[in-house]
Amino acid sequence: MKFFIDTANLAEIQEAQALGVLDGVTTNPSLMAKEGITGRDNIMRHYKAICDIVEGDVSAEVISIDLAGMIREGEELIEIDDKIVVKIPMTKEGVKALKYFSGKGVRTNCTLIFSAGQALLAAKAGATYVSPFIGRLDDISTDGIALIEQILLIYRNYGFDTQVLAASVRHPMHIIQCAEVGADVMTGPLSAMEALLKHPLTDIGLEKFLSDYKKGNPNT
Ligand code: E4P
Secondary structure (H helix, E strand, C coil): CEEEEECCCHHHHHHHHHHCCCCEEECCHHHHHHCCCCCHHHHHHHHHHHHHHCCCEEEEECCCCCHHHHHHHHHHHHHHCCCEEEEEECCHHHHHHHHHHHHCCCCEEEEEECCHHHHHHHHHCCCCEEEEEHHHHHHCCCCHHHHHHHHHHHHHHHCCCCEEEEECCCCHHHHHHHHHHCCCEEEECHHHHHHCCCCHHHHHHHHHHHHHHHHHCCCC
């Protein structure tokens, strides 16, 4: 399973990259705003800064809601760097944009997926990734992981190449559940990735190893 970090915070992206397990980045307009990145030129520069840190795909979201605008923005975004994947919302115009970009060989990420039907449409339109938001489904008492499983089954039935990118991951159990059901990618915060590291028995065990070593080697 690929690990993407879901942030526009450069320090967190650097930290995840340094860990050595990062495969890409997803951003969205809310995450950009959270970092105080406003204005088209600053936003474009920020995407470039992200691309300079990571080795994998970087999803950059269009803000237009009409087809012509999505195409214009997407074409500008892919000029920034080869790592850019055009992130397009699941709307009627968005499906048309996915089809347009897949015909041109441009990688896309269809965002705001909340149902299997939406994921099926996005795959038929040639999306590279679909992003079902599992955390936001869980927030309204709907099983986000069950949706990932359902989409994976549908894609397997017909051999779609579209990758299932589990988004809106909030905590380490989401990551483990995504891995159990076979999501292709998960995108979440650095805190959820780092939480995978933790186990109290690891800490206790390490402390014991180090204190035993010290007893045997008092002068080191
Ligand atoms: C996906 O690409 C989105 O950026 C993201 O995962 C949304 O997560 P949230 O529900 O925590 O805002």
